[in-house]
Amino acid sequence: MNSQKIDSDQWVDQYGDMMFRYTLLRVRDADAAEEIVQTAFVSALQSKDSFQGRSTEKSWLFGILKHKILDHYRDAKKNVRLDSLSDEDGDPLEYAYNKLGAWNKMPKHWGTDPAQAAENTELMRVLAGCLDGLSDKFRRIFVLKEIEGLSSEEICKEFDIQSTNLWVILHRARNQLKLCLETKWFDKK
Amino acid sequence: MKKLFSLSIMFLEKFMKLSCRDVSALVSEQMDRDLPFFRRLRLKFHLTICGACKNYQTQLETLKRMCASMGEEDSAVKQDISLSPPAKEKIKQALKH
Numbered sequence: 048m049n050s051q052k053i054d055s056d057q058w059v060d061q062y063g064d065m066m067f068r069y070t071l072l073r074v075r076d077a078d079a080a081e082e083i084v085q086t087a088f089v090s091a092l093q094s095k096d097s098f099q100g101r102s103t104e105k106s107w108l109f110g111i112l113k114h115k116i117l118d119h120y121r122d123a124k125k126n127v128r129l130d131s132l133s134d135e136d137g138d139p140l141e142y143a144y145n146k147l148g149a150w151n152k153m154p155k156h157w158g159t160d161p162a163q164a165a166e167n168t169e170l171m172r173v174l175a176g177c178l179d180g181l182s183d184k185f186r187r188i189f190v191l192k193e194i195e196g197l198s199s200e201e202i203c204k205e206f207d208i209q210s211t212n213l214w215v216i217l218h219r220a221r222n223q224l225k226l227c228l229e230t231k232w233f234d235k236k
Numbered sequence: 237m238k239k240l241f242s243l244s245i246m247f248l249e250k251f252m253k254l255s256c257r258d259v260s261a262l263v264s265e266q267m268d269r270d271l272p273f274f275r276r277l278r279l280k281f282h283l284t285i286c287g288a289c290k291n292y293q294t295q296l297e298t299l300k301r302m303c304a305s306m307g308e309e310d311s312a313v314k315q316d317i318s319l320s321p322p323a324k325e326k327i328k329q330a331l332k333h
Contacts, residue, residue, distance in 0.1 A: 081323045149257075174303075
């Protein structure tokens with residue numbers, strides 16, 4: 048950009064889809080995702096002078112996009128009470144243990160190591176589908192922690208959640224995703 | 237002396253003992269914070285003797301690794317999805333004002 052005029056049409060063509068996918072993974076709702084991408088582009092255009100070529104244009108745009116996604120989470124938290132657990136938020140593994148707390152059905156080895164699994168595009172798509180099966184509250188908190196990489200402290204502070212509640216939510220979300228991956232993938236192999 | 241020995245074994249067993257249900261919660265919690273020393277010790281002890289819980293831990297680690305990689309900017313996860321042409325047009329228009 049340095050002193051060149053920005054061709055905003057070309058911007059949208061070059062980065063639009065990438066940014067839309069990135070956002071959709073985090074907010075699920077396509078209309079909201081479009082809106083966020085648009086806001087990010089507009090705000091990038093307004094602050095284009097702050098872009099000094101220290102980073103690539105792409106990472107600069109994604110930096111702005113990340114902020115807009117967090118803003119969306121902040122607005123949306125008004126609609127979802129995050130610091131409470133209702134009945135439907137129960138532990139999906141509740142029946143996995145006997146009365147003594149031992150496994151009824153032993154967890155099996157998935158036959159893949161973490162690094163291998165992360166390279167398997169097909170499996171990752173299955174996981175993205177499983178993510179969409181989480182409730183709004185669980186999805187949002189899980190995404191912030193495991194996909195956005197925010198710390199537990201940041202999430203608790205941002206959403207007024209007790210840390211014990213956060214651990215329970217994350218544990219249940221992980222269990223739900225684990226079961227979903229087994230049903231849709233590992234048990235079929 | 238013998239009694240003291242068996243008593244301390246009993247104490248050790250009771251102290252170290254966690255159910256698999258407790259362990260699964262701790263395995264997850266350990267991903268979100270540093271556990272207090274003795275709890276960490278008990279967890280470690282359980283995981284060395286319980287293959288099922290060890291598998292559970294590997295499963296959660298796999299999930300974690302996959303999520304981190306999914307979060308990258310050019311992750312291929314939603315590769316088949318694009319902005320619709322009208323949406324693109326709308327954004328282009330918004331940038332002209």
